[in-house]
Amino acid sequence: xxxxxxxxxxxxxxxxxxxxxxEGDLAVLVQRIDAAPKRETxxxxxxxxxxxxxxxxxxxxxxxxxxxxxxxRFAPQLAGAAVVLQEGDRIIGLDLKTGAQRFxxxxxxxxxxGADGExxxxxxxLVSGQGTFAKSRVVLMRGGVRSWSRDLEFPVGVPAxxxxxxxxxxxxxxxxxxxxxxGNEFARLRVRDGVISHALVSGGRVFAGSQYGIGVLSHDIAxxxxxxxxxxxxxxxxxxxxxxxxxxxxxxxxxxxxxxAENRIRLTxxxxxxxxxxxxxxxxxxxxxFYRFVFALDANDLALHWVYTHNVDLVGAxxxxxxxxxxxxxxxxxxxAAQSGGTLWFERNAPxxxxxxxxxxxxxxxxxxDTALPASDVRKQLAAAAQDVDSRLVPVRLLxxxxxxxxxxxxxxxxxxxxxxxxxxxxxxxxxxxxALRQRTTGNEYVLGALRRHAAYLEGTAAPPVGALAKAxxxxxxxxxxxxxxxxxRDPNTPTPGLSELVRSLGELKDASAAPPLSEFFLLxxxxxxxxxxxxxxxxxxxxxVRLQGEAARDTLSKVVADPLSAGSVQQxxxxxxxxxDEQARAGEKNPEAEQLAAQRAGEPAKPEPARPPxxxxxxxxxxxxxxxxxxxxxxxxxxxxxxxxxxxxxxxxEDGQVLMVSVLPEPLQSCIEPLIxxxxxxxxxxxxxxxxxxxxxxx
Amino acid sequence: xxxxxxxxIAAAKALLASSxxxxxxxxxxxxxxxxxxxAVAPLIDRVRAGLPADLLETSIVxxxxxxxxxxxxxxxxxxxxxxxxxxxxxxxGIVALKPKGAEEAMQxxxxxxxxxxxxxxxxxxxxxxxxxxxxxxFRALDHGNFEASQAxxxxxxxxxxxxxxxxxxTIPFRALSPAFTEILQRKDIGERDKLNVVSRLQDVGTHEVxxxxxxxxxxxxxxxxPAVSRAVVQAMQEIAD
Numbered sequence: 039x040x041x042x043x044x045x046x047x048x049x050x051x052x053x054x055x056x057x058x059x060x061e062g063d064l065a066v067l068v069q070r071i072d073a074a075p076k077r078e079t080x081x082x083x084x085x086x087x088x089x090x091x092x093x094x095x096x097x098x099x100x101x102x103x104x105x106x107x108x109x110x111r112f113a114p115q116l117a118g119a120a121v122v123l124q125e126g127d128r129i130i131g132l133d134l135k136t137g138a139q140r141f142x143x144x145x146x147x148x149x150x151x152g153a154d155g156e157x158x159x160x161x162x163x164l165v166s167g168q169g170t171f172a173k174s175r176v177v178l179m180r181g182g183v184r185s186w187s188r189d190l191e192f193p194v195g196v197p198a199x200x201x202x203x204x205x206x207x208x209x210x211x212x213x214x215x216x217x218x219x220x221g222n223e224f225a226r227l228r229v230r231d232g233v234i235s236h237a238l239v240s241g242g243r244v245f246a247g248s249q250y251g252i253g254v255l256s257h258d259i260a261x262x263x264x265x266x267x268x269x270x271x272x273x274x275x276x277x278x279x280x281x282x283x284x285x286x287x288x289x290x291x292x293x294x295x296x297x298x299a300e301n302r303i304r305l306t307x308x309x310x311x312x313x314x315x316x317x318x319x320x321x322x323x324x325x326x327x328f329y330r331f332v333f334a335l336d337a338n339d340l341a342l343h344w345v346y347t348h349n350v351d352l353v354g355a356x357x358x359x360x361x362x363x364x365x366x367x368x369x370x371x372x373x374x375a376a377q378s379g380g381t382l383w384f385e386r387n388a389p390x391x392x393x394x395x396x397x398x399x400x401x402x403x404x405x406x407x408d409t410a411l412p413a414s415d416v417r418k419q420l421a422a423a424a425q426d427v428d429s430r431l432v433p434v435r436l437l438x439x440x441x442x443x444x445x446x447x448x449x450x451x452x453x454x455x456x457x458x459x460x461x462x463x464x465x466x467x468x469x470x471x472x473x474a475l476r477q478r479t480t481g482n483e484y485v486l487g488a489l490r491r492h493a494a495y496l497e498g499t500a501a502p503p504v505g506a507l508a509k510a511x512x513x514x515x516x517x518x519x520x521x522x523x524x525x526x527x528r529d530p531n532t533p534t535p536g537l538s539e540l541v542r543s544l545g546e547l548k549d550a551s552a553a554p555p556l557s558e559f560f561l562l563x564x565x566x567x568x569x570x571x572x573x574x575x576x577x578x579x580x581x582x583x584v585r586l587q588g589e590a591a592r593d594t595l596s597k598v599v600a601d602p603l604s605a606g607s608v609q610q611x612x613x614x615x616x617x618x619x620d621e622q623a624r625a626g627e628k629n630p631e632a633e634q635l636a637a638q639r640a641g642e643p644a645k646p647e648p649a650r651p652p653x654x655x656x657x658x659x660x661x662x663x664x665x666x667x668x669x670x671x672x673x674x675x676x677x678x679x680x681x682x683x684x685x686x687x688x689x690x691x692x693e694d695g696q697v698l699m700v701s702v703l704p705e706p707l708q709s710c711i712e713p714l715i716x717x718x719x720x721x722x723x724x725x726x727x728x729x730x731x732x733x734x735x736x737x738x
Numbered sequence: 739x740x741x742x743x744x745x746x747i748a749a750a751k752a753l754l755a756s757s758x759x760x761x762x763x764x765x766x767x768x769x770x771x772x773x774x775x776x777a778v779a780p781l782i783d784r785v786r787a788g789l790p791a792d793l794l795e796t797s798i799v800x801x802x803x804x805x806x807x808x809x810x811x812x813x814x815x816x817x818x819x820x821x822x823x824x825x826x827x828x829x830x831g832i833v834a835l836k837p838k839g840a841e842e843a844m845q846x847x848x849x850x851x852x853x854x855x856x857x858x859x860x861x862x863x864x865x866x867x868x869x870x871x872x873x874x875x876f877r878a879l880d881h882g883n884f885e886a887s888q889a890x891x892x893x894x895x896x897x898x899x900x901x902x903x904x905x906x907x908t909i910p911f912r913a914l915s916p917a918f919t920e921i922l923q924r925k926d927i928g929e930r931d932k933l934n935v936v937s938r939l940q941d942v943g944t945h946e947v948x949x950x951x952x953x954x955x956x957x958x959x960x961x962x963x964p965a966v967s968r969a970v971v972q973a974m975q976e977i978a979d
Contacts, residue, residue: 494849495856496877530820531851561788568820602757603790 051176051216051223052190052208059262063225067203067215068257074201076242077156077399082134084114084121085354085365085394086296092123093389094137097363097371097400100385104137111149112293113301113393118155118199120179122162129162131179141182148175151292152196152236159185159218161204163194168290176206178221186221195287198237200244205237205255210288213237213246213255231263235287240309240398241359245317249282254311270309270317273340278328278433279303296392301353302329307337308357308398320359321376327355328434331423332362333441334379342441344379345419347426348372354394365394379419417445421453424467425460435467443474451481451510455488458503469694473722476509482518485510489522493531501526505536508543520549527559534571541575545582553586557594564612565603576608580615592619655692655729659721667714674710675737686711686735693728695720711735746772747780754784762793770800778806785812791821798827802834810837817843822852829858833865841868848878848886857885864889864920872898879905884913891920896931903938911942915950922954922962932966940973948977 057063081098087105092114094103108130110123120140121132129150131141141160148164151174155161158181165174174194178185188206195207204216213234215225227234233248237255245252247264251271258267265271272283281304285292294300304327308320319337326333329351334343354365361382362374369391372384388394423431424438439457442450457463457471478485485507493501504526511519523540526532544552560579567573580598583591598604598612664671675683686707691699697716702708723729750772753765766784769777778801785797798816801809809831816828829847832840844866847859860883863871872893878886887909890902899921905914918939922932939947951974960967 493851495851496849496874496881528818530818530822530825531849534820558786562786563788563820565788565790566794566821572820597787601788603759603762603788603793 051188056226058226058228061260064260067225070203071200071244077239079397079399080134081400083394083396085391087389087391095388106137115153116395117153117160119158120155120160122153124150141179151287154198156199159199161197161199163197165194188221193288195235198239207234207237227259229262229264231265236284243311249284268311268317275340277326278437281305301393302351306355306357325357325362327352331434345423346379353391354396356396358400363396417447417450424457432464436470439470439474446480448481451478452484458506472503472506475506478510482514482516492529501532504532505539508540512543512546517547517549520552524555534569537571537575538578541578541582545585550586564598564608567605577611580612584615655731660733663718663720670714671735674707684737688733690731692720695722747776751780766796766800770803775806778808782812802831807835810835822855825855826858829862833862841866845871845874856883860886860889864892867893869893887914888916891917896927899931911946929963929965933969936969936973943977948974
C-alpha cells in the first residue's frame with residue numbers, strides 16, 4: 039500500500055515544491071468544505087479530575103458519563119466522537135460516549151498539538167522541536183484504525199476535519215488541504231497578512247486563524263488574505279493574565295498541562311457569520327475567564343456587558359450560541375445566559391477537576407430566558423470584583439477598576455472612592471482606583487461628601503484620600519469643594535501626601551476665595567516645610583496663587599523670595615512665579631489687547647478631555663518628559679570630561695509620576711544628567727506601579 | 739521710660755526683620771526680656787510670617803513667658819500647626835492664659851491623631867477644671883488616653899466618682915492612680931466619697947495599691963482629712979505584703 043502510493047508518484051503532502059495559492063486548487067478546497075455535511079457535535083465535555091481520572095460529562099443530560107484512570111500530560115482534546123490525550127509517549131483516543139479506548143499510537147518523542155474530528159474520523163497533530171528544528175506529524179484515524187500519517191519538517195498547528203478534507207495549518211503561514219481518504223495534499227494556501235495556527239469549524243463554517251484573529255475560508259482566500267472576506271480581528275488591548283484569542287499552537291508547549299493556570303485563564307467565544315459578510319461573536323460576547331471571574335466583554339470594543347463571580351476557580355468554559363457553560367474545580371457545571379450572566383441551570387455532580395474541556399456549538403443546553411441586567415447591577419458586580427480579596431486576582435481587579443471608571447453612573451465614583459481609601463486592599467488596585475477617581479466627571483456629591491470628613495481619633499474617622507478627591511473636584515470644576523479643601527489644608531490630621539495635589543487643584547478650580555488661606559499656608563510653612571510632602575505642596579503654591587490672584591500674588595511671593603530662611607526649592611518656585619508675573623506685565627504693556635484676551639481665556643473654564651493614563655512608562659513617554667531638558671542633556675554628553683560621551687545609559691525608577699532613582703553610565707555623567715531628569719514630571723500610569731526603565735541618551 | 743520701651747521694641751522688631759537666623763533669635767529673646775504687652779504683637783506677626791521650627795518654638799516659649807492674653811489667638815491658630823510639638827506648645831500656652839474657648843479647643847484636640855497631643859489636651863482639660871468635658875474625658879479614657887484619668891480626677895463631680903471607680907481592674911492601676919490622688923486632695927469632694935475611694939482601692943488589695951497609699955501619704959503630707967488619712971493608713975496595714 040505504501041509502495042503503491044509512493045511509486046505512483048503522488049506528491050503526498052507538505053513538500054517544498056508544491057505550489058501555493060493556486061486559484062483552481064483553492065476554489066476546489068472551498069467548494070469541498072462548503073459541501074461538507076453540517077457537523078453534529080455531541081454535548082459531551084471531557085475533564086481531568088483531581089483524582090487523576092479522565093471523565094466524560096454530558097451537559098445536555100447534566101450527568102457524569104464515564105470515568106477512567108489516566109495520567110494525561112496535557113488537557114485532553116475533543117475530536118468528534120473521540121477524546122484525544124497523551125499519556126507519556128502514547129497518543130490515546132477514547133470513545134467520547136463511553137471512555138473506552140478506540141486507538142493508541144506512539145508519539146515517538148513528539149507532543150500533542152491539537153486534534154479534531156467528525157463522526158468516527160479524528161485528525162491529530164504532533165510536534166517536536168521548534169522553528170527550523172521542528173518535526174511534525176499529522177495522523178488521521180478512522181475508528182480505531184490509522185488511515186494515514188504525514189510527517190513534515192515544519193511546525194504544525196491545530197488541524198480540522200471537514201467532510202472529506204483535512205485542513206492542516208503549518209509553518210505559521212500555510213494551510214494545506216489534504217484528502218481525508220489518502221492524506222494527499224490537493225490545495226495549499228499561504229497567507230500574506232497574518233498567521234495561521236488553527237483551522238476550526240463552527241456553525242457550519244470553516245475558519246482559519248491564530249491568536250490575532252480568524253477569517254472564514256471562503257472564495258476570498260484566493261487573494262491569500264484572511265481579512266479580505268468575513269473575518270474577526272482579536273482585540274489588541276492586553277487583558278488580565280494575557281489569555282490568547284486562540285492559543286499559540288507554535289509555542290514550545292502548545293497545550294497546557296492539566297494543572298496549569300492556563301486552564302483557569304482563557305478567552306472563549308463562538309463565531310458566527312452574519313449575512314455572509316462579517317464574523318461576529320455569539321451574544322456579542324468575548325468571555326474572559328480569570329480564575330473565579332467571568333467578564334462578558336464586547337467582542338469589538340471590550341466594553342463590559344456583565345461580570346459573573348464564582349466561589350471557586352473555573353477550570354472549564356465554553357461559549358455557546360446563547361450563553362456560556364462553565365465548570366469549576368469542585369465539580370459544578372453551570373450555564374450562564376449570554377445577555378445577563380444570570381444562571382440558567384447548574385449541577386454539582388462532576389468530580390473535582392483540574393481541567394474541563396467543554397463542547398462547542400451546543401444549543402440544547404438551556405434557552406436564554408434572562409434579560410440584560412440593569413446598569414447599576416453591572417456596577418455592583420464590578421465593585422464587588424474590584425474588592426475581591428483573592429491575591430491572585432489583582433490583574434482582573436485592575437480590569438474591574440478600569441471598567442468601573444468608564445461608567446457614567448455617579449455611584450461608580452463612590453465605589454472608586456471606597457477602593458481608593460481601603461488600606462487593606464492591594465496597593466496596585468488602590469492606586470488604580472485613586473487614579474480613576476481623579477478622572478471622574480460625575481458623582482460630585484460623593485466627592486464633596488468625602489471631603490467633608492476629617493480624621494478624628496475619638497470618632498474613629500480617617501481622613502479621605504484628599505489628593506485624589508481634590509483632583510476629582512478640579513476635573514469636575516466643582517468650586518463647592520474649595521472651602522472643604524481649605525479645611526483639609528489647615529487640618530494637621532489630614533496626611534501630608536495629598537497636599538500637593540490639593541494645592542494644585544485649588545489653583546485649577548480658580549476660586550479666588552482660596553487665595554488668602556493659601557497665602558497663609560505659604561507664609562506659615564515656607565521656612566518650616568515639615569516634610570517632603572509639605573515641601574512639594576509649598577513648591578506648587580506660587581503657581582496656584584498666580585492662577586488665583588494674578589498680580590495680587592506678588593506681595594506674598596516677594597516676602598518668601600526675600601526671606602533667606604525660606605526653604606530653597608520653595609523660594610525658587612516663588613522666584614519663578616514672580617518672573618512669570620514680570621513677563622506677563624511686560625507682555626501686557628506691549629499689547630494690552632493681548633493681555634485682555636489672555637485674561638479672558640484664563641477666565642474661561644478649562645474643559646480638557648481627560649486623557650487615559652498610559653499603562654506603563656515607555657521610552658516614548660520618557661522622550662516626551664525629557665523634551666524640555668533635551669538641549670541640556672545633550673550638553674552633558676558633549677561637555678563630558680575628559681572626552682565627550684557618545685551616549686549615556688540611564689536606569690530610572692519611576693512611581694506615581696515621580697523619579698525615585700536615576701543611575702547613569704558612564705558614571706561621570708551622573709551629576710550632570712540626574713538633576714535634569716529629576717527636574718521633569720513624568721506621567722501617572724494606570725497601575726501606578728513602581729517601574730524600572732532603561733533609557734539611552736544618544737549624542738546628536 | 740515709655741519712649742525707651744518703644745525704642746527697645748523698635749530695635750527688637752528690626753532684629754526680627756533680619757535675614758540672619760541668630761539675629762532673629764536675639765530679637766525674639768529681646769522681646770521676652772522687655773516683658774511688656776507691647777512685646778507681644780511683633781512676635782505674633784513674626785510667627786505668622788513663618789519661621790523655622792527652632793525659632794518658632796523659641797517664639798512660643800517667649801510668648802508663654804510674657805503671659806499676655808493677646809497671644810491667645812495665635813495659640814489657637816497654632817493648635818492646627820502641622821508639627822505635633824508645636825501643637826503641644828500651643829496647648830501649654832492656652833492652659834497658661836485660660837482664654838475663652840480654651841475648653842472647646844482642648845475637647846477638639848482629644849481627637850487629634852497624634853497621641854502626645856491627645857494626652858496634652860486631656861491634661862489641659864484637667865488644668866482648666868473643665869467639668870463640662872468629663873464625659874468626653876471618659877470617652878478618651880475608653881480609647882486609651884490614660885492622661886484623661888488625671889483630668890477626670892481634677893474635673894469630676896462627686897456623683898461621677900463611682901463611674902471612675904468602675905474602671906478599676908479594666909485599665910492599669912498606674913493609669914488610674916493620678917485620678918484618685920486628685921480626688922483625695924480636692925476640697926470640693928466630700929469625705930464620704932473619698933472614704934469610698936479608699937475602701938474600693940483597699941478591696942483591690944494589691945501590693946501596687948498598698949505602695950500607692952504610701953505614696954499618697956507622703957505626697958499629701960498629712961493634708962488629707964483625718965478620717966481619710968486614718969482609712970488610708972488602716973488600708974495599708976490590712977493589705978498583705
